[in-house]
Amino acid sequence: RVKEWRGDVIFLHEVTEGAADRSYGIQVAKLAGLPPSVVERAKQVLAELEATDRSAPTRRMVDDLPLFAAAPRPAATPAPDPVLDLLDGMDLDDMTPREAQEALYALKARRVRTP
Incomplete structure (x- = not known):
């Protein structure tokens, strides 16, 4: 089960048979x-x-709304x-x-080592 609270989704750790009444993809993406x-x-x-008419073709509209613009x-x-x-x-x-030699040793000692 899923509950929505203050714009966030809370997953209740209970699995029930059937589909949810809506999609929670955006909340899951946030999590x-x-x-x-x-x-x-x-x-x-x-x-x-x-907001669009569900009977209208959505392919053109989806192409106009790139998610990763x-x-x-x-x-x-x-x-x-x-x-x-x-x-x-x-x-x-x-x-x-x-x-100069001492400076080189000091530089070597301060060098950031990366794996």
């Missing part, structure tokens, strides 16, 4: 962790589908890199060979 933009778009598509993505900002920050702060022309 499954689909991006909020996809869930919102699915709600828009569903509202359009429910391209949405602008925010530009990703790279995470700060502590090794690059250290390099930026070094004056390589003023280093002695010993200081």
Whole structure:
């Protein structure tokens, strides 16, 4: 059984014979962790589908309502890199060979290891 409460779906852990009185696909998509933009778009598509005459052909309308329409993505900002920050702060022309070697060891110690 399924109950809807405050816009969310609550699955009651009881299986009953027969079909549900409506579809809970959007709520399941939300629970499954689909991006909020996809869930919102699915709600828009569903509202359009429910508002149309059921006897009219829906194929053309469905083609006009792509669920995964391209949405602008925010530009990703790279995470700060502590090794690059250290390099930026070094004056390589003023280093002695010993200081350069120590700087290399410090950089190696700060390197982020990826598997």
